[in-house]
Amino acid sequence: MSADPNRLPPPPLPQAGWALFFDVDGTLLDFAHTPEGVHVPGDLVDDLQRLHEALDGALALVSGRRIEDLDALFAPLQLPAIGLHGLQRRGPPGAGHAPPHxxxxxxxxxxxxxxxxxxxxxxxxxxxxxxxxxxxxxxxxxxxxxxxxxxxxxxxxxxxxxxxxxxxxxDGHDKGDAIAALLDTGSFHGRLPVFIGDDFTDEHGFDEVNARHGISVLVGARAGSAATHALHDPAAVRAWLREAAFALAGEAAVT
Ligand SMILES: [Mg+2]
Missing domain, CATH: 3.30.70.1020 (Trehalose-6-phosphate phosphatase related protein; domain 2)
Structure with a gap:
């Protein structure tokens, strides 16, 4: 893609006071033919770990996948995570849900x-x-x-x-609710929320961070998105993440 049809600017590089939330499929990872077929670049795991440490733990995955699946994909990393579009949370204590028979x-x-x-x-x-x-x-x-x-x-x-x-x-749970809950806890509290996602289901997250004067980043282009910024594709997200990880880790090293 050479131009962004939504004409949204790219996000600035993360600051030390940000809390970063990443959708996974179509955002950090390129789509594959099946959910199991995705490829997780080794560099991405290293960069996520570096950035997670540089933000004092305020980095979470926000996905439609189960948290167990996220752990398997990003092993050995176990990041704070929101799974099943908000039904699962690791960070704040989450309510357990049992499926109806x-x-x-x-x-x-x-x-x-x-x-x-x-x-x-x-x-x-x-x-x-x-x-x-x-x-x-x-x-x-x-x-x-x-x-x-x-x-x-x-x-x-x-x-x-x-x-x-x-x-x-x-019903009654979405990525926005889950982001709001995580922002009330531990290392996420008091930080500027930044959510990066690509799909319709990410709009709840965009609305939540916009309401908190945070930064919402759409991956790709889609009509009607509430996002304030955009990156072209998952490769651009990974490049942005990598630059941020090294920049923030460098800042942390000299201070
Ligand atoms: Mg997605």
Whole structure:
């Protein structure tokens, strides 16, 4: 991409008083054909660790994935993390959620449905179910219809629409709520929040940091985003993160 259609400026380099929140897929990592297929560059793990230390721990991952999956991807790092779009939190004590028993029936039906569309897939995240059609565009409409009808059997559940994915998940939690909760705790408290994300689900996070006069950074270009800044793609995010990690670690070393 040579120009940003949203015409948003790039974010400045992080300051020592910032709290950084990174979405993962499409933000730190390039998309792959399947959620398991993503590649985590070794340099990225080193840079995240350096930046996490330079910010005295005020760096968190904010993802639709489970925290266990994030730990596996970024091993040996175990960063503060918000998983399942806000349902899981590591940092403040998180409320435990158990999946309703009806979810197993919905999961089985979803697997039967995607079997008819080669390339479509069901992701079982324990308390949520994600239906992906990135590799099977014809499945978009039937998966939408399925998700809508499944809500009848899942009281308290709603739909979370992402890029080529729809997710059945408990209502009342989003990335913005989870960022707000983390900002009340430990090393995050009192810092300027900065959230970098790419998807529709990240807009809750953008709204939250904007309300706190923080910095919201959209990765790529998308109409209607509340973000105030932008970076072109995950490679640009990683380059920005790397420059920041070395700059802040250098500052920390001389002070
Ligand atoms: Mg994303």
């Amino acid at each position: 009806e979810l197993a029936t919905v999961l089985a039906a979803a697997r039967d449905l995607v079997a008819k569309y080669p390339g479509a897939l069901v992701e079982d995240k324990g308390i949520t179910i994600a239906l992906h059609w990135r590799n099977a565009p014809v499945a978009e409409e039937p998966l939408h219809e399925f998700a809508n009808s499944a809500l009848i059997d899942l009281p308290g559940y709603g739909l979370q629409l992402g890029r080529d994915v729809i997710e059945l998940r408990p």
